[in-house]
Every structure is written in structure tokens, then in C-alpha cells.
Amino acid sequence: MIKVYTQNQQAQVWLDCYRHQRPTFACVLGFTATGLIANISAAGATPADRQYTAIADAEFLATGQNSNFPLPPLVAGASPVLISRAVVAAQKLPLFIFDAGLPIAPTVESINLGGKPANCLSTGKALPIELVTHLFSQGLLWGAKMAQSAPYVILSECVVGGTTTGLAVLTALGIAAKDRVNSSHPICNHAQKWEIVQSGLQHLSPNANPLEIVAAVGDPMQIVVAGMAIAASRQAGVLLAGGTQMLAVYVLARAIATYQNLDWTPQSIAIGTTKWVAEDPTGGTVDLALAIGDVPLLATQLSFANSQFAQLRSYEEGFVKEGVGAGGAAIAASLYQDWTNEQLLAAIEEQVI
Secondary structure (H helix, E strand, O other): OEEEOOOHHHHHHHHHHHOOOOOEEEEEEEOEHHHHOOOOOOOOOOHHHHOOHHHHHHHHHHHOOOOOOOOOOOOOOOOOHHHHHHHHHHOOOOEEEEEEEOOOOOOOOOEEOOOOOEOOHHHOOOOOHHHHHHHHHHHHHHHHHHHOOOOEEEEEEEOOOHHHHHHHHHHHOOOOOOOOOOOOOOOOOHHHHHHHHHHHHOOOOOOOOHHHHHHHHOOHHHHHHHHHHHHHHOOOEEEEEOOHHHHHHHHHHHHHHHHHOOOOOHHHEEEEEEHHHHOOOOOOHHHHHHHHOOOOEEEEOOOOOOOOOHHHHHHHHOOOOOOOOHHHHHHHHHHHHOOOHHHHHHHHHHHHO
16 A cells, blocks of 8 residues: 655665554644645635635644535545544544644634745745745744654645646746646646746745755745755654655755754655656656655555546546645555555545435
């Protein structure tokens, strides 16, 4: 149920170390006005819907229902939070929800990190540098706290438009990411993403440090999770649960650790996603991971081909693919309790019903 795509030896060591260990699951919510651009994301059928995606996903992740905000209507498919919720609930994983910067506060118990939504990255002024510094310190603090009581921590995200900010940060940090990131669309909108990224990067100083890059073209989740990963890696394992957004976070963490000469243990970190991301024919996740070089890319082999629900079968057609740590949660389900595809599918379908 878990396939290794890069850094095979390092990945096997990581998997062997955390097999049959119960992780803590954390989800960091954020927002960027980039997500309001027409057709930039399919995580909400309209720009108005996308303002509430993270809030609705958090509510469902925590409670298994949506009393205040319904899960946003999608072009096709169903929210990936169904996968994460199924694992967190059935395997009783400790759960932390963080608000790194949302337009509306979550409706469930969460930790407010004192952030705010980012401006569109095309402005080159996504976030104030003082806020980026603050959010990084909060990430370090909470990463250390969570690692004290867990063998490994799953760090997930919900940021609509986040693959575009991910592309911007990767590019600014010197990674050849053009045409390699993923999308919630069945065919990735690479040209649209690249045009937006180019607009933002033209405002960036050529000597910008990693925190200044986030301030210019990033989003509030990225800097928080980078801090969490650095701090947690010192005493526990870390599974960055997502696709190209988490590859961007890893590169950001590595750049900050180098820039600020911080202690961390990168060998304790792996990227965990879904096969729909890793094998997306319209993206280049594996090539991107290979370009980054020193972090294992893992993916659950979860399949919805035999699901009774059309909205889940849509994943097999390239819709949605990933989000809210779905791939990482599915990896954990197999790693912790040896769940088969049938067990995982049954638990997820219970959430649909």
C-alpha cells in the first residue's frame, strides 16, 4: 500500500523506523488571494466557494460533519478530507488544527497562530516580513511541542491555490519547478500558474533570503510548516503530507536551516502523498523530488477504482488528487495498523454516507 518513488534506501529506513507507531496528525490552514483567481484551483467550484474550503475541511476533519460550513461543491469528485477524517477517526490519531491565516476563524477547536491571509503572489507583497518571522517562530514552537509526545508527526495543509505559491517559492529558491507542480484540475494549468508566478517574482530582490521569499510570493502555511518540520525533526520523525506543496515546504525548511544555521535532522523527514499526485501524467512530481534531491517521496497506493461512489471514482480520472494530508493519512493507516485497500476504502466510504 506504500510505494517509494525516490531516495529508496532513506525511505526504507524511515518506513522501518515508524512502522506500527501511532503518529500525531496536524493540519495547518491558510489562505492566499491567489486562490481567488478564476480557474486557478478546482478546490471549490467558484472563487466564493474557495474562501470557505479550509474552514469546511477543518470542521469535517475534526467532527466528521459540517454543521456550519458545507464542504464546498467541486467541479467533480469529493474533498480529500474524507480520507484524512477516516484515518484520524478510526485509528484514533491525536489531532491538532492550526489557523495560520484565514479570512474567517475555524468553527472547531484550533490553535490561532496570529497570522493573516496572504495577498495574491502576483503582487510580490504576499505577507509582511514581520508576520513571516512571527509565523516561523510559532512553527518552531509547535513543532517541538508535538514531537515531544509522538514518534512521528504528520504535517498537512489546506490552502486553496497553494500549488501556485509552492511553484513560486520553489522557483525563487532555485529549483526547476516549471511544469512540474500538480493541480486539483485533471489537466494541470501550468501556463496560468507560471504567468502568475512570473508576475510575482519580478518584484523579488535577487538577493532575497528565504523568509523574504515567503513574504513576497508565499502563503502563511508554508512558513509555519517549515518551522514545524525543522523543530520536530530534532526529536521525532516528520511526514510532510502533501504533494508539490510539501516539496516546496521541504526546500524552504532546508534553505532556512542553512541561512540561519539551525540544527535539524533532514533524514527524519519524508514526503507522503497519493499515487494520483505521484503518477499524475500532467505534472512532474517525481522529477521535482529528484531535482530537490535529498528527501524521500512516498505515496499511498490507495485506489478508488472499485468504489460505490462516483465522486470517489473521479480521483481515478485525475480530479482532486490530494489535500488535507490525505496521502499522508493513508500512508499512516497502512504503516500503523497494516490497513489494506479494502479496509481503507470501507472507512472512507463510511464518511461519504
